[in-house]
Amino acid sequence: MSLTLFLAVLTLAPAIAGLVLGALAIARKTPVAVTAALTAVGALVPVAGLLILAPDAAFPAPLRVTLFGSVTAPFAPVLRVDGLGVFTAFGVAVLIIPLLVWIAADSLRRAGALASLAPSCALILGIESAALLISFADNVLWLVFCWVVLAALVWALGELGTPADTVDRVGLGAMVAGPLATGVVLAMALLPARASTFYDLAGNSPLVAVQVVLLALALALAGGAYPFTAWLRRRALLATPAGFAALVLVIVPVVLFVALRTYGALQGSDGLWPHIGAVKPALTGGIALVVIGAVTVGVSGLLALGRRDGRTLLALLAAAQVGWGLVAIGTGQPAAVIGAVVLLVTVVAGLGAMLAALVAGGVVGVDEEPLAVGPRALGAPLRPLTMAAWCIGAAALIGVPLFGGFAPRQLMTAGALDGARLAIPFLGLAWAGDALLALALVRATAPAFSWRTAEEADEEAVALTDADDEDDAALDDDEPLVEADAVEAEAVSEVDGAAVDQPAAAPRGEDARELPGLIFAVLALAAGIVPQALLGFGTLFAAEDVLQPGKVSQVITLQPFGYALDVAQWLPSAFWIAASALGAVALLARGRVVRSVRPAVTMEPLPEPPVQTWKELRPAYESPFVQVGVDALLGGIDDAEGDTDAESAEDDPEDEYPEDAELVATARQEEPEA
Amino acid sequence: MNGIAGFALAIFIYPGLLAALVVGWLLFWVRDLAHGALGAKDVPGPLHTVAQLRATYQSETSILEGMRPAVLTVSGVVAVVFPLLALIFLPVPANPLVSLLGFAGDLVVEAALLLGLPLARLAVGWATPMDAARRAADRAARLLAGASLPLALALIAAAQLSGVLSLRSVPSSVSVVTVVAQVLAAAAFACALPVLARRFAVRERGETHPAPEGELAGVTGRDLALFRLGEVLQLVAVCGVFVGALILPLVQSVPDSTHRTLIWIVGVVLTAAGIGAWEGVRGTSEPGNERPPLTWWLGIPVLLALAALVVAAWATRG
Numbered sequence: 001m002s003l004t005l006f007l008a009v010l011t012l013a014p015a016i017a018g019l020v021l022g023a024l025a026i027a028r029k030t031p032v033a034v035t036a037a038l039t040a041v042g043a044l045v046p047v048a049g050l051l052i053l054a055p056d057a058a059f060p061a062p063l064r065v066t067l068f069g070s071v072t073a074p075f076a077p078v079l080r081v082d083g084l085g086v087f088t089a090f091g092v093a094v095l096i097i098p099l100l101v102w103i104a105a106d107s108l109r110r111a112g113a114l115a116s117l118a119p120s121c122a123l124i125l126g127i128e129s130a131a132l133l134i135s136f137a138d139n140v141l142w143l144v145f146c147w148v149v150l151a152a153l154v155w156a157l158g159e160l161g162t163p164a165d166t167v168d169r170v171g172l173g174a175m176v177a178g179p180l181a182t183g184v185v186l187a188m189a190l191l192p193a194r195a196s197t198f199y200d201l202a203g204n205s206p207l208v209a210v211q212v213v214l215l216a217l218a219l220a221l222a223g224g225a226y227p228f229t230a231w232l233r234r235r236a237l238l239a240t241p242a243g244f245a246a247l248v249l250v251i252v253p254v255v256l257f258v259a260l261r262t263y264g265a266l267q268g269s270d271g272l273w274p275h276i277g278a279v280k281p282a283l284t285g286g287i288a289l290v291v292i293g294a295v296t297v298g299v300s301g302l303l304a305l306g307r308r309d310g311r312t313l314l315a316l317l318a319a320a321q322v323g324w325g326l327v328a329i330g331t332g333q334p335a336a337v338i339g340a341v342v343l344l345v346t347v348v349a350g351l352g353a354m355l356a357a358l359v360a361g362g363v364v365g366v367d368e369e370p371l372a373v374g375p376r377a378l379g380a381p382l383r384p385l386t387m388a389a390w391c392i393g394a395a396a397l398i399g400v401p402l403f404g405g406f407a408p409r410q411l412m413t414a415g416a417l418d419g420a421r422l423a424i425p426f427l428g429l430a431w432a433g434d435a436l437l438a439l440a441l442v443r444a445t446a447p448a449f450s451w452r453t454a455e456e457a458d459e460e461a462v463a464l465t466d467a468d469d470e471d472d473a474a475l476d477d478d479e480p481l482v483e484a485d486a487v488e489a490e491a492v493s494e495v496d497g498a499a500v501d502q503p504a505a506a507p508r509g510e511d512a513r514e515l516p517g518l519i520f521a522v523l524a525l526a527a528g529i530v531p532q533a534l535l536g537f538g539t540l541f542a543a544e545d546v547l548q549p550g551k552v553s554q555v556i557t558l559q560p561f562g563y564a565l566d567v568a569q570w571l572p573s574a575f576w577i578a579a580s581a582l583g584a585v586a587l588l589a590r591g592r593v594v595r596s597v598r599p600a601v602t603m604e605p606l607p608e609p610p611v612q613t614w615k616e617l618r619p620a621y622e623s624p625f626v627q628v629g630v631d632a633l634l635g636g637i638d639d640a641e642g643d644t645d646a647e648s649a650e651d652d653p654e655d656e657y658p659e660d661a662e663l664v665a666t667a668r669q670e671e672p673e674a
Numbered sequence: 675m676n677g678i679a680g681f682a683l684a685i686f687i688y689p690g691l692l693a694a695l696v697v698g699w700l701l702f703w704v705r706d707l708a709h710g711a712l713g714a715k716d717v718p719g720p721l722h723t724v725a726q727l728r729a730t731y732q733s734e735t736s737i738l739e740g741m742r743p744a745v746l747t748v749s750g751v752v753a754v755v756f757p758l759l760a761l762i763f764l765p766v767p768a769n770p771l772v773s774l775l776g777f778a779g780d781l782v783v784e785a786a787l788l789l790g791l792p793l794a795r796l797a798v799g800w801a802t803p804m805d806a807a808r809r810a811a812d813r814a815a816r817l818l819a820g821a822s823l824p825l826a827l828a829l830i831a832a833a834q835l836s837g838v839l840s841l842r843s844v845p846s847s848v849s850v851v852t853v854v855a856q857v858l859a860a861a862a863f864a865c866a867l868p869v870l871a872r873r874f875a876v877r878e879r880g881e882t883h884p885a886p887e888g889e890l891a892g893v894t895g896r897d898l899a900l901f902r903l904g905e906v907l908q909l910v911a912v913c914g915v916f917v918g919a920l921i922l923p924l925v926q927s928v929p930d931s932t933h934r935t936l937i938w939i940v941g942v943v944l945t946a947a948g949i950g951a952w953e954g955v956r957g958t959s960e961p962g963n964e965r966p967p968l969t970w971w972l973g974i975p976v977l978l979a980l981a982a983l984v985v986a987a988w989a990t991r992g
Contacts, residue, residue, distance in 0.1 A: 305819065382742065401786045410782055414839055421834060421990055425983045428823075428830035431782070435789065435822035439815050442793055446800035449742040457740075561775065568839035571777055578685050578762055579755050585691065586754045587747075589903075590896045593735050600739040600803040607800055613812040614819075616968040 003056075004065045007079050010049035011132040014097075017042025018125030021118050030118035039101055042125040046093040046132055050086060057086040062545070064138055064199060074196050075145070080138035084264075087341070087542035088257050089135040091348055095520075096249050097128045099352050102516050103359050104157075104242035111366040116161075120242050123157040127246060134254060138197040140190055143261075144183030147222075147254065151175040154250055158235060158243020161366070168238050170633065174231035175251070178222025182258065185215045189266060198265040205266040209276045212285025215262065216292050216326065223255035223322035224315070225296040227628035229303075234633045236315035241364045244311065248318040248351050253344055256325040259289075260340055263329045264546040271548050272332040272419075287422055289330025294426035294433075296323030299626060301436030306611040306621055308444040310358045310372060312638075314351065317397045320437060321347045327430055328412045331423050334555040335565050336415025338535075338543045339408040342527075345534060346396050346404040349524035353393030356517030357386045374445035378605055381453050387445075389517030394441045396524035398434045402575055404527030407534075407563075409434075411556075414568040443610055451605045529576050532558045680770040689769055690762050697942070698906035699723060701913060704943055705950035712954030727902050735895025738803050745801045746897045749794040753904030756790025757911040764914050765842045767935040772842075779841035781829045784915045788870050791908045792818050795874070795901065799889025811889040814872075820971025821866040827979035828862035831855060832919055834986045841918045851989040853924060858982035860920040865975035867945070868952050871912045873905045909946060917941035 021038045024030045056063060062082035069076035104120035130150035137143035155172045162168075190196060192206040207215075219225070224232025235247050268274065273286035300320040307313055321343065328340035354375075358364040361375035361383060370377040375390045396404035409431075416423045527534050536558055544552050557564045562571035607613075611621070620626050630638075684690055702723045710717035737743060765772050765779045772778065796818070799811025833839055835855055874886040886893060890901060921941045922934070 384744070399786070401783050406783075406786070410780070410839070413782055413833075417833060417837060417839065421987055424830055424834045425827065425987075428827040428979075428983070431785075431830070432823045432826040435826065436819060438789070438793060439796070439819055442797050443800055443811075443815065446745070446797045449745040449801040450803045451740045564776075567837065568780060569777055570780065570783070571775055574681075574771075574775060574777070575759060575763070577681070578690075579759055581685055582691065582755045582758050583751045585686075586751050586900065590750070590900055593743075593896050595743065595895075595897075596734060596736040597739050598736050600741070601805070604803075604805075607808040607812065613815065614968070616816075 003063060003081075004067060006049065006053070007065060007081070007136065008067050010046050010053065011079070011136065012129055013045035013049075014042040014125040014132070015129035017045075018122040018129070021125065022122035025118035025122060030115075032114060032117060035118045035121055039121040039125065043093065043097050043101065043128065046089070046128065050090055050093060053081060054086050054090075057081055057083050058541075060549075062138070062199065064197075066139075072196060073139075074190075075141045076139050076196075077133070077137075077142050078139035078197055079133075079136040080197075080199060081136065082545045083538070083541040084257075084260065084341070084543075084545040085135045087538050088253075088344065089132050090538070091253070091344065092128060092131045092135065092250075095348055095352065095523075096131075096253075097124060099249065099356065099516055099520070100124045100127070100242055100245055103245045103355065104240075106359055106513060107241040107364070107366050110362065113366065119160055120157065120240075123153055123160070124242065124246070127153045127157065127250060131250060131254065135257065138199055140186050140196065140198060140201075141183065143258070144179055144186070147179035147182075147258070148176050150254065151179055151251065154243065154246040155235070156243075157246050158239025160240055160243070168235070171231060171235045171238065174221075174228075174633070175235065178218060178220075178228075178255075181218035181221055182215070182262075185211060185218050186262065188214075198261055201265040203269065205268065205274075207266050207274050207285075209274045209285035212266075212273050213288040216285075216288040216330070219255060219259055219262075219289070219326060220292050220296070220322075222258070223252060223325075224319045225292055225322045225326060226299050226319075227625075229296070229300065229316070229319045230627070230629040230633040232319055233312060233315045234637060236311045236318075237634075237637050240366060241359055244314075244364065245355050245359075248314055248355065249348060252318045252322055252351070253347055255322055256340060256344055256347070259325055259329045260337070260546050263332070263337065267332065267548075271334070271551065273330075283422060284332060286330035286332045289326045290416075290423040290426050291330075293323040293326030293328075293330060294430040296320065296326070297430040297433035298436075299433070301433035301440070302617065302620055302626065304437050304440035305614050305617065307440065308373070308606075308610050310354075310363050310374065310444075313441065313444060314354055314358070317354070317394075317437065318347075318351060320433065321351075321397065323433075324409065324412065324430065327423075327426065328408070328415070331412070331416045331419045333415035333419040334543075334547050334551045335418065335567075336412040337546055338540065338552065338556060339411030339415065341539050341543045341546070342411065342531065342534065343405075343408040345539070346408055346524060346527050349404055349520050349527060350393040350396035352520035353389045353396070353517050353524055356520055357390035357393065360386045360389075360513045360517055373448040373606060376448040379453060381456055382448065383514060385511070385514040385518055387448065389514070389521040391445065392521040392524055393517075394445070396528065398437045398441065399431075400438070402528050402572060402579060404524040404531075406528060407531040407570060407572070410568060410570050411565070414565045417567050440610070443607070443613075447606050451600075528572060530573055531570070532560075532563050532573070535563060677774060680774045684762055684770045684774070689764065689766050690758060694758060694761050694907050694910050698910045701909050701942065701946035702906055704946045705909065705953075708947040708950030709954040712951050723906065727899055727906075730902055731896055731899040733895050733898075735897060737897075738892045740803050741801060741892065745798060746893065749798045750897055750900035750904070752794040753791045753901050754907060756787045756794075757904060757907035760784050760787035760911040761907070761914055764911075764918055765840075766914065766918070767931065767938060779918065780839050781833050781841065781919055782839060784841070784911075784919065785825060785829050788908070788912060788915060789818075789822075791904050792870065792872070794904070795889050798893060798901075799891075802889070802892035804892045807889050807891040810887070810891065814889055816968045817869050817872070820968050821869040821975070824862045824971065824975035824979040825866040825870075827976070827983060828859045828866075829919065831859040831862075831979065831982035831986045832923070834983070834990060835859070836923060837990070841922075848926065849989060851985060855982055855985035855989050856920065856924050858978055858985060860916070860924070862975055862979035862982055863916060863920050864948070865971075865978065867912060867916060867949055868956075871905075871909050871949050873909075874901070909949070910942070913942040913945040913949075916945050 017038045062080040064080045067077035071078050101124055105117055108114050108117050127150060130146050130153060133146040134143055137146060155175050159167045188211050189201060189205055189207045193201060193204045195201045221228045236244055239247060273284035276283045297320045300316040304313060304316045325340050325343055328336040357375035362377050363372040363375055375386050376382060399405045399409040413427050416427050540552050555565060561573040703720045706718045763777060763779060796811050796815055799807045835852060874888050874890045886898060917938055925937055
């Protein structure tokens with residue numbers, strides 16, 4: 001089989017399967033078995049093809065073919081097989097698409113509409129083909145075309161079931177505007193160079209610094225970075241679960257990929273973006289990417305403080321990842337670019353884990369969604385594995401040390417130290433943004449551990465033992481237990497004055513639903529424990545296609561416990577060993593705990609809305625420079641809790657800083673007699 | 675030294691668990707001394723912290739109805755482990771890990787690990803079904819949010835000056851501008867020290883049944899003891915990172931290892947004393963103003979950090 005035919009089958013098989021499925025869906029002849037079979041075929045063919053293709057990506061120069069037309073034509077499906085393309089395609093075929101299919105199926109099954117799975121699967125297969133074509137695209141205009149198609153398909157997936165007269169046309173326009181804008185900017189580079197492909201552009205880029213600034217804005221628009229985050233939040237709120245998943249799991253990584261591919265083609269012979277003037281140290285157009293990226297992370301953290309709904313938090317997290325990617329590409333330094341490639345993995349793993357947790361918890365669905373705390377709907381039982389997946393995914397996305405997202409950020413920071421010094425302060429802003437995201441996520445998640453459903457209270461009516469001890473019967477006979485009064489936990493029926501729909505408690509036997517989130521969480525955790533394995537298993541190989549020849553091995557050295565750079569070192573495996581040993585000692589020192597139960601002093605499952613906590617930030621939340629385009633794109637869509645409602649924001653001055661005495665008195669009243 | 679033995683030595687003896695506990699006990703006492711001296715309070719004895727910890731450990735361990743034990747367990751372990759990790763991987767004098775792994779610390783890692791205990795406390799506060807604890811957690815979150823920006827900018831300025839992320843390198847050239855930038859960065863970081871090293875207040879009913887206030891108001895017994903232990907270790911870690919990352923570069927012309935060790939010790943003790951002094955001074959202010967508003971952080975601390983960045987950029991312009 002020729003390489004051309006092979007690539008055609010690999011990239012177009014999902015689309016063909018999707019078209020067949022779509023036609024059957026229109027003809028209303030899509031039993032679930034047929035849908036599953038066609039989807040499986042369409043999804044597995046690329047996986048098999050990639051396994052066969054992977055060794056061929058090791059050539060020093062990429063293999064290039066055209067599906068039809070001439071390689072030199074301005075617009076032709078010219079494909080290239082290289083490390084970065086194969087690496088990205090694997091992520092699409094092995095990780096993203098199966099998760100999208102599962103999310104679509106699970107959300108429809110919960111709504112009792114599994115019979116209408118076919119259109120979703122058809123669109124997902126189309127998305128897979130578009131994403132694979134982007135991964136292998138070498139012709140710039142062909143990449144832009146596929147990108148526009150991808151954006152449209154993701155939009156359509158999010159609009160399934162929406163009446164035609166109420167579809168979100170504004171959202172569609174916003175989603176395709178970014179790819180089109182990027183195409184326009186890239187065309188500015190193609191025309192003077194008389195080139196049509198990234199391969200031809202490499203080393204011949206005529207871009208000037210101003211055009212790099214335009215490129216930065218175009219990529220920001222495409223990825224929902226500042227100042228264009230509003231469209232990402234809009235689509236996150238309006239889309240179906242599968243559409244929402246595709247938005248964050250496909251669109252965001254594609255933007256990062258295109259940024260990498262673009263940098264690889266447009267960098268100068270010194271590996272940097274076009275210079276600005278002749279200042280020393282050198283200042284390049286990449287500073288625009290750094291500024292936009294860092295501000296995106298900072299603003300995302302700021303906005304996340306005032307939110308606790310899962311969709312908005314995930315949208316802001318996704319925007320922050322785009323921000324970090326832009327920072328990395330903007331520095332133009334090898335270590336940072338390697339970090340951007342690693343970021344592709346950790347973004348998919350982290351967002352996938354959190355998304356899967358939301359779906360497994362029934363928080364994100366086709367029907368009206370319940371009020372929730374993180375992935376736990378109010379009134380639903382606590383699912384430990386789902387909560388673990390959510391927490392691990394979140395830790396990976398905000399750069400907690402020991403978890404997956406830290407390594408790319410550390411690489412980017414180290415890279416920035418090597419490059420333009422002007423970029424360094426913006427790294428501080430980005431790190432501060434991640435700290436704010438951490439605060440927002442902890443506040444949005446922690447209350448999930450503060451109440452029990454009536455069912456759980458009945459099951460655990462005796463005094464609590466240590467959470468690690470599964471055997472409730474093995475109680476310490478020497479310690480008298482204070483049994484809880486036989487009080488049934490009040491069902492959560494009202495929150496902030498609004499009635500809460502009581503979701504049906506999920507049967508205990510649905511643990512399989514937690515599996516996808518767990519898989520992605522394990523991947524995110526593994527990326528944190530052994531990033532050297534991730535680097536050695538494809539990441540550095542992919543980065544070599546973006547950087548100058550030989551740069552990767554000059555910059556980074558893999559070690560048994562981690563990796564080392566010229567300016568930094570990270571040994572997470574050693575940290576994990578130490579953490580495990582110390583954690584065991586801490587638990588031993590605490591000893592076996594037998595806890596008596598005290599009556600709760602509040603039955604409110606949630607703290608007050610976060611926007612009340614951050615009253616001092618109200619000017620920031622109301623500023624049109626922080627929430628750019630919010631009125632136009634989110635007016636009437638976003639939840640009132642996230643807005644600075646005039647009435648709810650009325651401050652009682654005495655309440656703002658309660659005196660110590662008042663706090664102590666309140667606590668004493670609330671604490672029961674010993 | 676055998677690798678495994680060296681690793682175990684570093685984790686459990688020095689600069690790990692044992693050394694950290696001893697140093698933490700000393701620093702907590704120094705902090706209490708300074709607090710008492712400036713706060714016009716009775717100066718506690720050297721064993722006060724140990725007695726309080728013991729009393730807490732021996733008191734009844736209970737949990738509020740509905741609250742999950744797992745959040746107390748995990749948060750308590752995080753509260754102890756993260757500061758210890760920050761200490762173990764600091765390039766303090768004679769740290770076996772430095773020679774064993776060649777690891778010279780990392781500014782970003784250290785800063786992120788120092789945030790572990792504060793975030794763990796906040797998680798417990800928000801997970802506690804008690805309005806007072808949740809409100810206290812909200813206030814503490816504002817403190818932490820305000821401190822995060824000067825903290826991040828100060829450490830980035832330090833990294834810019836040294837040109838690396840590790841803590842052991844020495845700048846190739848030192849000038850007045852470099853020293854000024856380092857001092858500004860240290861001052862900005864110092865603004866965040868009381869937040870990072872914040873400890874929960876305790877209502878004393880004799881030496882028995884100490885009951886916390888703030889976001890840990892719902893935590894008792896052994897769970898609470900774990901958090902107090904974490905705070906002891908956090909104090910050591912915070913002082914160690916401050917000295918290692920921001921003070922030592924100011925005296926990097928001292929080549930003698932004995933003198934550098936002395937600087938470490940004196941620096942750590944003075945930092946703990948400074949934190950205690952700050953707490954003593956703040957304690958005499960009007961009740962109700964115990965927590966500076968969020969906007970305060972956007973004033974002097976951020977100004978210091980920005981100034982450090984500007985001067986650092988000037989110093990390293992090449």
